[in-house]
Every structure is written in structure tokens, then in C-alpha cells.
Amino acid sequence: MLRSLIVAAMVTLGVVFPGTVALAEPIPASSPEVTVPEGAASDEPADQPSEEPSSGEPTVEPTVSPSADPTPEPSPTPTTAVELSLSSGSPKSGERFEIAVSPSDASLLGPLVQYAYGSKSVSMTRVAGQLRWRSTAPAVQAPTTAKATLTARDAAGKRVTVATLDFFITPNPDAPPVINWINPKDLDGGQLGNAQVSVSTYSGLGLKEVTLSLDGTAHPLQHSVLAMYEGSFPVHKVAEKTSATLTVTATDNNGTVVRRDAPVTIWPANPPVLTSVTALSPTAEPGGKVTLQATATTDAHYNLLEVPVHQGDRLLTTLSYGPQGTYSGELTLPADAPLGQLALTARARDHYGQLSAEVPFQVAVVPSTAPQIISAQVNPARAAVGQKVTYQAVVSSPKGLESAAVQITNVGVAEIERVDGDAKRGRYEGSWTTFGPGEHTVTMSFTDVNQRTVTRTLPVTVVAASQAKIGSATATAVTVVPGSAKSTITVKTAGSVGKVRVTCGASAFTLARVASGTYRTTASLPVTTPSGALACAATAYDTSGVPGQAKAFTVTVKRASRLSTFNAAPEPVRRGAGLSVTGTLQAVTASGTTYGALGGARVDVLFRRTGSSSYVRLASVTTAGSGTFGGRFVAKRDGYWKVVYGGTGAYTSATSRVDYVDVR
Missing domain, CATH: 2.60.40 (Immunoglobulin-like)
Structure with missing residues (x-):
């Protein structure tokens, strides 16, 4: 009883016993008085510590401006001390x-x-x-x-x-070793098994040896790291899957011996059996590709490793493991493969190097074909003088292309190169800047390694330069809300204009004519468009469809923010009591489909007393990672509370609802 009274007195004075720590120290008598708009007392008892925010970050207590009417209330001061004790002796x-x-x-x-x-x-x-x-x-x-x-x-x-x-x-020389766990659980008969064992010792005397036995023969295990012991041992052959027991024995330097048994399954592990090999595309040209699929089985614990495929003694490919016991891969036929049926063999190999019997199969080698132009185009097919025309083609060639060339009438030879794919299938592209009106042709030629050539000729009409011009291009700022990102784009034109097209990033829009020389559209941009300045370009086309002047401009993109769950509580509140302001700041996420927490942002707490027409900023607080924020104040008078987020270059500003608190 006396000790309890002394403890209480010393805690009150801020004194802490050795071996104990007070949860919080008392506020010194010289601490400044803190006032806030009047309200009821805090929901938390004064002798309890503040609850940690759900985000794992502490609530930020606001720093109140000296000119503000209410001022923050100090945190409650717990005075309870705690002690630690052992449940038993040393x-x-x-x-x-x-x-x-x-x-x-x-x-x-x-x-x-x-x-x-x-x-x-x-x-x-x-x-x-x-x-x-x-x-x-x-x-x-x-x-x-x-x-x-x-x-x-x-x-x-x-x-x-x-x-x-x-x-x-205290030491305990009689403490026996402890075998924590034993691996493996499965073994393959006729092979070497590998064991891992975890053994702990508490006697302080260390371990003398750790052994493992199967079939009654002990095999020593070697210490590797920490409490781990490892080693290998022979596994007897079995005709079918069999259950057995591994026994681990640990002996410490005090002579104490402990044993632990672990059940294990021994698998027969006979050589694998390759049941079938199929060419999914049974014909190919020399140098062409064939997809192969094989099925194989094993009675070993491990899956089969691979299925090598040979032409005589020549390894052509190796099939790898796929779903449901199948093995698949792509076979490239030798460039010198003779026409007709090509004889091949396959064998399955397991993890121990055991091979199945050979399984023969055939692939039909057919004559090679000439290169083929899959598609070809010029863009635009009608161009203005001085405009760049792009020509491109997608070409396949089983033997592979050796060269590509372009001939343009009234121009001569032009350049073309592969921009995608490979020599057997690729996309080829080049460009030419027009210099005079007239009709032209672009002829693209492709030659394979066997000197077989395929060509394609396309017409191009070149007209006088367009007089369509852009005077100005403007766009309203985009506020991305869930599911929507819109901007009104307005373009002023001059000259003979047939249409106006605008591109913003990967999006393109055709504007509608709303007045003479004025074109406008409400563009729906992807909701994933990043915040910031989005580069756009407007192009005017004349009545013949020839593009004229283009003009670059930018669209400002921001994500919408909002202040939700804002509350000033309790209400009504007793004058001089504590009042809490809490809420959550959210912003549209990068996906553009929903609102998410906006952490690390500053929001201002504003108060307008009853009868006043203006708000006073009381404090600024920073949101936690979950977007939540909070502050503590002392209630002085009736009034209206709200919080304001000023926004950034990436997020719009936001204002919470107004919460009235009656102070009594």
C-alpha cells in the first residue's frame, strides 16, 4: 500500500522508478494555455494514449497561428506506469x-x-x-x-x-538436442538421396555428430550453416512406390542422444518411356520451322527433364516440359535438308540422365516458295508539294530476304529499310519528300537469298501546296474524374479549309465547323492520361483533303481531388473542452476509374465564428498515407468549420463541406 502511494506521488511529479518508464510526462506548469472553439471533451479518457492512425503514421497536431481565435488543446497526459516480470524464475x-x-x-x-x-x-x-x-x-x-x-x-x-x-x-548442460525438421519427403530408388536436417542444441556443449539412416545404415551429415546439416546417401531400388522411414540421430558432446523418424516415399525411378512424338505442322521447307509435341512418362519422383531430337547423330532441338506431361518445342530444319521425308528420332531424358528407347518419326520437306508481299501502302496517296510521303510493306520469305529496293518515277532510287521483324517476316518502310505536282508511282522490290524477287507498284498524286492555315488552337483544362477526361478544343482557321484534325498523344479527333473559320469539339481523352501538359497538334486540310498548316498546343491535365468524411466533433460541445477535426483527402488514381488516398498533402483548417462573414485559417495539417488527417482544438465559441486543399500541378483544389458546431 505504501509503495503504491509513493509510486502515485512520484508519477504525479514526473519521477520514474528504476526499471519502469512512465507512458508520458506531466505538462509543466509553465506550459502556455491552449484554447480552441468551445466544445465537448475528447472522446478519449485523459489517462489513455492517443490511438494510432490506421495508416501507421501519426496524426499531425496543427501549429496554430497566433492570430487564430481557437488554439490547439494539449495531448492527454497518461500517468500509469508499467513493469515487466518473469512468469517463473531465471x-x-x-x-x-x-x-x-x-x-x-x-x-x-x-x-x-x-x-x-x-x-x-x-x-x-x-x-x-x-x-x-x-x-x-x-x-x-x-x-x-x-x-x-x-x-x-x-x-x-x-x-x-x-x-x-x-x-x-543459467546454463543447462542436461538440455538435449532438438531435431527441428527433416527433408526430403520423396526419394528415387537406385539413386543418391540428398538430406537436409535442422538440429538445435541448448546445452552449450555443442553437437558431436548428426547421422541419417535408411535401411539401418547410418550416414554422417555435415554441418553447413546455422543449425543445418546436409549429406547424401544411397537409396535402394524398388519395384513400385514404397513407404519407408528416415531416422536422424543427433549426439551432443555430453553424450546425450536423440532420434527422430520421418516418413518418406521411395519411387521406382526406372528409365522413362517416350510414348509419342508428333509434328503439329508435318511439312516445311528447308530452313523452315516445325512445331513438335511429345508425350512421355516416368515413375520417378521428379518430372522428366527434356526430350532431345536428332537427325542421325546430329542434335536438332530439345523439347521442354509443358502442361499435362507433354513436351513441346520448335524444330528448325537444316537448310540443306533434302526434299521428301526427313527421318528423325527422339528420346526422353530424366534428371538422372536415364534415356528412353528411341522413337522414330518423319517430317515432310517441301520445295521453298518465293517471297510474298502480305501488304503494301503509301500514305498519303494524295500529297501536297513539299509533303513527306511514307511507303511501307510487310513481306514474308521462308528462305529469308537478302535485299529491298524502291524506285519512284521522276525521282529515281529511294531508300527503304526493315523497321520490324526479321528477314523471314518483316515490315519495311521509307519516305520521300515531294517536290512537284504530277502523277508518280512507287515500286517496291524484295529479293530473297535464292535471288527470287517480288514487286508491288502503288500510285501517288502530288498537288499544289495547300492554302489551309491555322490561326490559333486552344483547349480547356482537363479535370480527370472517374471514367471521364474531357476538354473543349477550339481551332481558328484561315484560307480554304475542308476539315480540321487534332491529335493529342495517341488520340485523334475531327473538329466540327461551328462558324466561319471556327472549328470545335469536346474531346474525350483516355482517363489514364498523366497529369501535366499534354502535347497536341491541330492540322487544317483543304477541300481536296491535302493537309496544310499544323499548329502545336498543349492541354493541361489534372486529377480531381475531394475532401470526404470531414467532421468537427463532438457537437454540441462544452466551452473550453476539446474538439477534433478529422477527414480524408482523396484524388483520382492513375487508372482514372476511382478515387484513392492522397497522402503527404497539406490541408488548411478554417473557422468562421457565428456572426462573421469571413473564415480564419487556424492550422495546416499534412495527410497520412491513407489520406486521413486530424487536429485537436479547444472550443471557445459557436461557428462553422471546413478544410481546404489548395491543389498542385497534378491535382485540383478541393473544399470540404461546412460543419457547424454549437458551443455551450
């Missing part, structure tokens, strides 16, 4: 022990208990739903001092030491 090496917090209902934020001995530190495991932690005492060879430390987060989210406890760990 633990021995290898023994389980517990450390408990007293009082058992202490309110702590994210409590953790660790203990240190020598140069090592151990994190203890918390008992679910209790302020108790468990661990197994480590091996020591002499009584060893240990210190347990309880830490928790304070109201600002910083981890602080709450209490400590000094105790001893």
Missing part, C-alpha cells in the same frame, strides 16, 4: 519462458518485447490477445545477464522505451 538454456506486462490491461501502441544477452538480441513472440511474450532461452555456458526491453509508440508515432527488466539465463 530460465535455463532450452527452457520456454514468458515475460508479462503489469498492469495486464495497460494501453500501449504497438508494444514489442526484446531481450539482449552478450552481443545478441532476440525478439520475443507475443501471446495472442495478451500483454505476454514467449521465447526459448538460448544456450549459455555460464550464468548470463540479460535485459528485456518493452517499447511502444508515443502519440507522435515514435518508438520509445516503456519498461526494462534485468534477469539471468
